Amino acid sequence: MKTVTATFPPLESVTRPAVDTAAAAYYLNRKQQTLRGWACLENGPLRPIRISGRLAWPTQKIRELLGVAPA
8 A cells, every 4th residue: 555645845934824734733743633632622732723614723823832933
């Protein structure tokens, strides 16, 4: 079975206000299901925005959580 791996740009080059769950999980070094659990239970270090039933994770909040937010 062939595994397809997505590639994500460096976080500092992301200009979108929010990223999807796969990208957020990659940047936070967590599994996607962990982020979905945070969204469902509302107990994680950040909360997603729900857009038409889909989760979008604020890019700036991810940067702040990782300590790489611009001053």
